[in-house]
Amino acid sequence: MYDEDxxxxxxxxxxxxxxxxxxxxxxxxxxxxxxxxxxxxxxxxPSVRVAAPNYVTTELCEQTKPKRRLVHLVNYKPSSxxxxxxxxxxxxxxxxxxxxxxxxxxxxQRRPLPFEQAGNRVRVLVPKLEVYALVxxxxx
Numbered sequence: 572m573y574d575e576d577x578x579x580x581x582x583x584x585x586x587x588x589x590x591x592x593x594x595x596x597x598x599x600x601x602x603x604x605x606x607x608x609x610x611x612x613x614x615x616x617p618s619v620r621v622a623a624p625n626y627v628t629t630e631l632c633e634q635t636k637p638k639r640r641l642v643h644l645v646n647y648k649p650s651s652x653x654x655x656x657x658x659x660x661x662x663x664x665x666x667x668x669x670x671x672x673x674x675x676x677x678x679x680q681r682r683p684l685p686f687e688q689a690g691n692r693v694r695v696l697v698p699k700l701e702v703y704a705l706v707x708x709x710x711x
Contacts, residue, residue: 622657624648627700631660642706649702656697658706664691666710671695675704 574580585593594612596605610616619631619642626648632641640662646653662668671686671693684706687694693708 616661618661620659623653623700624651626651627653627656629658638710640708642708644697644700644704644706646700646702653700654698656700658693658695658697660693660695660706660708661691662688662693662708662710666691668693668708669711670707670709672707672709673697673704674707675701677701677704 572580572584594608596608600608606617619629621627621629621644623629623644626646628645628647630643632643633639634641640660642658642660644656668686668688671684673682673684684695684697686708695706695708697704697706
């Protein structure tokens, strides 16, 4: 209801949005219900899905040279390493993924990770997340 200078806006800023692109949600929604609402508003599934404890956060980035998708994983509760973090990442339809690798300060070696690709979705399992890890998804 406020602009970038924290001044009240004239009227409802969401009024002009197409009805199917604006989704009003109940603050008590479960995570699964919220994901459905976001997907509905966006008109598609999220670019990345993560199954991890709620103290793990994710960011998806893309590099062009070299071409790859990068998933940053941060554990904000380092006293509780996360195990078996499941990722599902969208890649361009034309990509045939050649390699998925894990990089982490806890392990000096770049480690290949097994993955499954179905269409434009790549599924990866990160066995253990101490504090920070980077998952690199690279096409052929």
